[in-house]
Amino acid sequence: MKYKPHEQGFSILEMLVAMSITIGLTGTLFYFFKQSQDSFVVESARTEMNQNFRAALDLMARDIQAAGAGIPMFLGPIASKDGGGTNSNPSLNPPDAILLLYGNSSFSPVTVKAQSSYPAPTSTSSTIYTDIPTTAFAPGNYILYTPAQSLMQASNLTDYAEFSLFNLPSTSAIGTVSSGGTVIGNQLTPSTFSINPSDDNTYWNHTMSFPSSTSLRVVPLDEVIEYAIDTTSSELRRNRNKAGWVTVARNIFNMQVRYQIETYDDSTATYTASWIDQVNQAATNNRALIRSVEVTLFGRTQMSGSGDRQGQRAIAQTLEVAPRNLNLPGFAPNR
Numbered sequence: 049m050k051y052k053p054h055e056q057g058f059s060i061l062e063m064l065v066a067m068s069i070t071i072g073l074t075g076t077l078f079y080f081f082k083q084s085q086d087s088f089v090v091e092s093a094r095t096e097m098n099q100n101f102r103a104a105l106d107l108m109a110r111d112i113q114a115a116g117a118g119i120p121m122f123l124g125p126i127a128s129k130d131g132g133g134t135n136s137n138p139s140l141n142p143p144d145a146i147l148l149l150y151g152n153s154s155f156s157p158v159t160v161k162a163q164s165s166y167p168a169p170t171s172t173s174s175t176i177y178t179d180i181p182t183t184a185f186a187p188g189n190y191i192l193y194t195p196a197q198s199l200m201q202a203s204n205l206t207d208y209a210e211f212s213l214f215n216l217p218s219t220s221a222i223g224t225v226s227s228g229g230t231v232i233g234n235q236l237t238p239s240t241f242s243i244n245p246s247d248d249n250t251y252w253n254h255t256m257s258f259p260s261s262t263s264l265r266v267v268p269l270d271e272v273i274e275y276a277i278d279t280t281s282s283e284l285r286r287n288r289n290k291a292g293w294v295t296v297a298r299n300i301f302n303m304q305v306r307y308q309i310e311t312y313d314d315s316t317a318t319y320t321a322s323w324i325d326q327v328n329q330a331a332t333n334n335r336a337l338i339r340s341v342e343v344t345l346f347g348r349t350q351m352s353g354s355g356d357r358q359g360q361r362a363i364a365q366t367l368e369v370a371p372r373n374l375n376l377p378g379f380a381p382n383r
Contacts, residue, residue, distance in 0.1 A: 347364075
C-alpha cells in the first residue's frame with residue numbers, strides 16, 4: 049500500500065508575507081514610539097524655555113519699573129547701548145545692553161554749593177562742596193546729578209539728565225567746611241567709579257556726561273544694574289554693583305531694547321512720541337525724554353532634533369515697561 053504524503057507547516061511564500069507584516073508592524077511601533085519620545089523631549093525643552101523667559105522678563109520688569117528710586121527729581125535713571133545692525137529681523141542683530149540706576153531712599157539728597165569760595169564741580173576730579181546732609185556722608189558710591197525743574201511741558205533743550213558717579217573710598221575723603229568757626233557743609237574728594245562691562249565709562253559715554261549745570265545734588269548710589277547677553281554661552285546676565293555677571297536665564301541668544309521718547313514742539317504746542325534703539329545726548333534724543341522701555345528676548349531650546357525634522361524650537365517675547373519713577377512733566381515723582 050502506498051501512503052500519500054501530507055504537506056505540513058507554511059510555505060515559503062506564506063513565511064515571507066508573515067515576516068513582512070511583522071517587520072512593518074514593528075517598524076511602525078518603533079516610529080510612533082520615537083515620535084512620542086521626541087515630542088516629550090521637545091515639549092519639556094519648550095516648557096523649560098518658557099520658564100526661563102518668564103523668570104527673566106519678570107526680574108527685568110521689576111528692575112526697570114523701580115529704576116530711579118531714591119534719586120528724587122532725576123530724569124534719566126535708564127541708559128542704553130545699542131549693539132548695532134540693520135537687519136529687518138531683529139534677532140539677527142548684535143544684542144543690546146541696558147543700565148539702571150537706583151539711589152538710597154533713606155538718604156535725603158544734599159544740595160551742592162556753587163559759590164566763589166566753594167565752586168560747583170566741573171569734572172570728575174573736582175572737589176565737591178555740599179550743604180550739611182540730614183544723614184552724614186559715609187564711604188561708598190554716590191551719584192551727582194542735575195535735578196529736574198518744575199515744567200508743565202517737556203523740555204528738549206535744558207536738561208539731558210546729566211550725571212556723574214563717584215566713590216568715597218574712606219572717611220578721609222569726607223571733610224567739613226566752616227565759616228566763622230561754624231560748620232556749614234562738607235568737602236568731598238571723589239574717586240573714580242567705573243561702570244562695567246568695559247570697566248570704564250567710555251562704554252556708556254554716548255548717553256552720560258558730567259553735569260554742566262551748577263544746580264546739583266548728591267545722593268548715595270544704592271544700586272547700579274546692567275543687563276547684557278553672553279553670546280558665547282547664550283545667557284542673559286545681570287551685573288549688580290560691579291560684583292560680577294550672574295546668569296539670569298540660559299538659552300537666551302539675543303536681547304533688543306527700544307525706548308519710547310516724547311518730544312515737545314513749542315511752536316505748535318504738540319507732543320510727538322517715537323521709538324528709538326539707543327538713547328543719546330541730543331535735544332530730541334536723551335534719557336530725560338524716555339517714557340517707556342520695550343525689551344525683546346530671543347531664545348531657543350537646548351535640544352536640536354536634526355534627524356526628526358522637528359529642529360530647534362525658538363521663541364521671542366516682548367515686554368514694555370513704563371518706569372514708575374520717571375519725573376514726567378507736570379507730575380510729582382512717585383517716591
